[in-house]
Amino acid sequence: MSRLNSPAELEEFRKSILSKRDPDKPCITLCSGSACHATGSREVAASIEAEIKKQGLSAAVDVRKTGCHGFCERGPIIVIHPEKICYFQIKPEDVPEIVSRTIKEKQVIERLLYSDPNTKEKIIHESEIPFYKNQERLVFGSNGSIDPKRIDDYLAIDGYSALAKVLAGMTSGQVVEEVKKSNLRGRGGGGFPAGRKWEGSRNAPDEIKYVIVNADEGDPGAYMDRSLLEGNPHAVLEGLIIGAYAIGSHEGYIYVRQEYPLAVENVNIAIQQAEAYGFLGQNILGSGFDFTVKVHQGAGAFVSGESTALMTALEGRVGEPRPKYIRSNIKGLWGKPSVLNNVETWANVPLIINQGADWFTRFGTDGSKGTKIFSLVGKITNTGLVEVPMGMTLRDIIYNIGGGIPGDKKFKAVQTGGPSGGCLPEELLDLEVGFDELTKAGSMMGSGGMIVMDEDTCMVDVARYFIDFLTDESCGKCVPCREGLRQMLKKLTNITKGKGEEGDIELLEEISEIAKEASLCALGTSAPNPFLSTVRYFRDEYEAHIKEKRCPALSCKELISYYIDSGKCRACMICLRKCPADAVDGGKKKIHIIDQEKCTKCGTCFEVCPSRFSAVKKISGEPVPPPIPEEERMIIRKSKAQ
């Protein structure tokens, strides 16, 4: 790898890379993001490499381990180029057939294709699969084409051309103007206009300035930043270097969660390779601009992802937010002007520079331009990462892309914005996704978590869950957050256990008001949102818990009872054997009864009862039906088979 000393040299080199790549050469790409690793993609990779070698195809076929493709529900995923045939849920045993039939004989293997759940039609190409087709994968789409550990792959798709364009022909002021014009708003949660943030730092009269990538993605259920950083670290780096040039910074930091080891590894490799080519270091591409970047790992604290807390952690101190009312783009890291932006925000910058702000503003709504990557998870058929233009409705995302709710269950709510956000009910499904729209509805965009909930989800428990999370993660410095959340957690836990009292909702609302008004940082001021939004849209569930000691979703353990419907029980003894508390009384052909004294409400019987019987029932707010008399418990087989 030799240094590229000018934009011209970069283009020469890029041409030479492309000239050596035959677009018609067979290539097997395998999704190798962390989620696919969890479903066995490493074993599949080993199998591919072994099979290619075995069949003597090492020279004829390329193998590329790429970043996350986004369709995590169906991983591991293989795409065969150049035909772009998509195979899903691959096991190592499938590989020999893939190599023999698809690579060598150019035949499609039907059983590995995506099958439309309604029409059962098999779809061959990624571009025709509804999950992908309905997205707008401007930022995330590149993941499928590059091996994050090979910088040449990034160069082959025009990587670092935006940087070259900036260094060769734009002033720092022009870069800031372009980003301002694009209306790019922070993708980490705050939604603050990036251009304005950059402008503030650029104008600050300080020699030393910093740029920071916030990769401390802490919202539970959100993993977009991880997949971006794992799959396309160079896009983030390129955006960062451009931002540094724009504000006049020569030192940058990438703060990554240590819970993301693959992202840490890939970003470190990317930095090394970028340094080798001269995209980092001194006199980048001969422009005279110097810039270096260091990686710092987080150590397991959600609050340290708050921008002032993150900067404090970078300084080697405890990552607690700062109480001062000073914008960190003026006085941030070590008191110097610092631009901190989220991973996805930085990844959008090269696109904006290359295609222009005008192009970018064609996507999205008036207030929210561009696209957003969401992690669509929970009670949804197509779990995964989706990138959509701002302005798409929740309904389209959840149904057209997400494939709706699995198992014939009914949609109940969608939670956005992580612990700072809220739950939106069915009536709001036609809401157009955007920063201001979500905030007005009582939720927020947040980092992009989108958790779908169905009729089995208890909304009071959801509020309790988030308050529990925040109580664990609060830094504890200020009273409204530390003490307010402490009391809110107690109350909400009591409500889910049937110990709620009249006046509880009002007390929780009062504490919420104080936390929103007086907390030191955004963790505290936004902490009441999950509670407030669930009370706003699902107040009846709270009242049922408090007044009737009933959980409408049949979820809160202390408020539900399990019993066996004697009309449906066939005495198969499966639940009897599996019950960890020996609470099922019965025998072969003797209808089972659950002993309510012994039952621990673990739900095992409910899970294991065969669906053709569905004899185990849940009930809440009223006692279980009395057991049938002993005489009637024996099942007498009629002479005909049933």
Place this chain on the structure above:
Amino acid sequence: MDIDKIDQIIDEHQGEASSLIQVLLAIQSENRWLPKEALERVSEKLQVPLIRIQHIATFYKAFSLVPKGRHEIHICMGTACHVRGAMRVLETVQDLTGIRPGETDLDLKFSLETVNCLGCCALGPVMEIDGKTHGKVAPGESAGVLKNYE
């Protein structure tokens, strides 16, 4: 843990006070816990008050001031896993191992921790043991999974 190894780690970070958290992470990774002697040595060499190191070591989940078990169980409590029943899995595992999150059992066999989002939401509820992911875990199956670990 031997002093030389600690000094080596400190030198790798140029002995800068701002790298304190990175140094502690390296020691934790190497040694699987942070002995008091290690904290005192770091305090001395980085010229940082021990009280700050003590706060950092207790503030962040990555650090352990006591030895960890042979097998680390991580149960994902992310929202998607929660909605798919992660609490039940956690309760079952707590009953089976006798420990709660943040604790290690007396035989130093298992350490239990809850984590927020491993990013395998499609497999929820998820339990990770020694880095290996077990997906779609039903509470009744947890005993079977844990039995495999000595």
Place this chain on the structure above:
Amino acid sequence: MTEIRLQIDGKEVVAKEGMTVLEAAQSAGVSIPTLCHHEKLEPFGGCRICIVELEFRDWTRRVVSCVYPAEENLVVRTRSKKIDKIRKMILELLLAHAPDSPELQDLAQVYGADKDRFEKETSFCIHCGLCVRYCDEVKKKNAVGFVDRGIRKEISFIPEIASKECWNCKECFPLCPTEALQAAYLLTQSLTSPPPSPEPASE
């Protein structure tokens, strides 16, 4: 040093550049309640009870006065229905920990805070941080500090340092509004072995 003119509770106040709203108020004899503030220490911004209201032409904003810089033409109100409500709740949340604290009781009277609003909590430390910050910024000994975070946060002495430095100092003791500090010190002392030397027999 430039002068800053602002209005606090209808009173014209002249502040020096660099002053916070709290300092400006105190210099003009306007009283704002505080729990974590101390003139020898950097502002902490933890108790939030010094919160005040800023009036602008058609909107108001509430800020914590111990860290908000005094600005030209600022209009400040130290009491309002909202402010009082916030202070009352803060006190009630803290009284659950330390109902016998004289400072808390005095303020509770002013704001009508009910010490029994919330169930009593086991720890009576209110996390004002005065002890920790005094030992760090003034004495520079760092014998006592915080450990953990959130509702598990506590103050903790480092026995080796405390046994050397604290016996002849104890300057932090009078700062503690709840005597949680003294309790923590005694606990550390009793758990330290061998006992620190030398010491008089009576406590």
